[in-house]
Amino acid sequence: MNLTLKIWRQKDAQSQGKIVDYPISGVEGDMSFLEMLDVLNEELITKGEEPVVFDHDCREGICGACSLQINGEPHGPDRLVTTCQLHMRKFNDGDTIYIEPFRAKAFPVVKDLMVDRSAFDRIQHAGGYISVNTSGNTIDANAIPVNKDDADDAFAAATCIGCGACVAACKNASAMLFTSAKVSQFALLPQGQVEATDRVLAMVNQMDEEGFGNCTNTGACEIECPKGISLENIARMNREYLKASLKG
Numbered sequence: 001m002n003l004t005l006k007i008w009r010q011k012d013a014q015s016q017g018k019i020v021d022y023p024i025s026g027v028e029g030d031m032s033f034l035e036m037l038d039v040l041n042e043e044l045i046t047k048g049e050e051p052v053v054f055d056h057d058c059r060e061g062i063c064g065a066c067s068l069q070i071n072g073e074p075h076g077p078d079r080l081v082t083t084c085q086l087h088m089r090k091f092n093d094g095d096t097i098y099i100e101p102f103r104a105k106a107f108p109v110v111k112d113l114m115v116d117r118s119a120f121d122r123i124q125h126a127g128g129y130i131s132v133n134t135s136g137n138t139i140d141a142n143a144i145p146v147n148k149d150d151a152d153d154a155f156a157a158a159t160c161i162g163c164g165a166c167v168a169a170c171k172n173a174s175a176m177l178f179t180s181a182k183v184s185q186f187a188l189l190p191q192g193q194v195e196a197t198d199r200v201l202a203m204v205n206q207m208d209e210e211g212f213g214n215c216t217n218t219g220a221c222e223i224e225c226p227k228g229i230s231l232e233n234i235a236r237m238n239r240e241y242l243k244a245s246l247k248g
Contacts, residue, residue, distance in 0.1 A: 029089035064163030172213030
């Protein structure tokens, strides 16, 4: 395939960016989107030009690093896949593809297509954990009965990889789906009950401090999420937050 790539180039967070056109040929349908960008960068390096910076790590849909806005959609036109799992057969010969970084105040551009998503880490650090006694009289986790439906829902919430597609898809740049998945992961399990009140208050407050917008129930976050995280988690977090606020 022969394609025209319109790629956002930006030196750093303080610099003004712009779209730059890059024609590319010989793209095969079995290539992943990132492999196609690798080919482009090889061509640019050969020409003595600066390669396009983009984030990636596992390239197996696990780490969430490969977060790109492709033709206006987080992770591109496919569903339930990350950018590294998106294959070029989803595009046609002669297509023009716009490739941009995720746009959100809380995700400042590092360079080109790479953004700083450490805001998610700080939300997680605020309360996305449980305190476990690891000395003396420890208890086997498997000895604690857990309702299967709760266990299944907790596992589904835990599949969130923190890629940021929910933020990029939201017109308000809200992080409610991410935060609610991290809250739900523990709210549904007995191990998470001890710190439940402090957890939801701390994580929601940190989310607000990071500058993410409010949720207005558009639902784009769930549609664009590569792991299919459900909006039910947002409803659950709202209930947890209300209970915690009343206790306070």
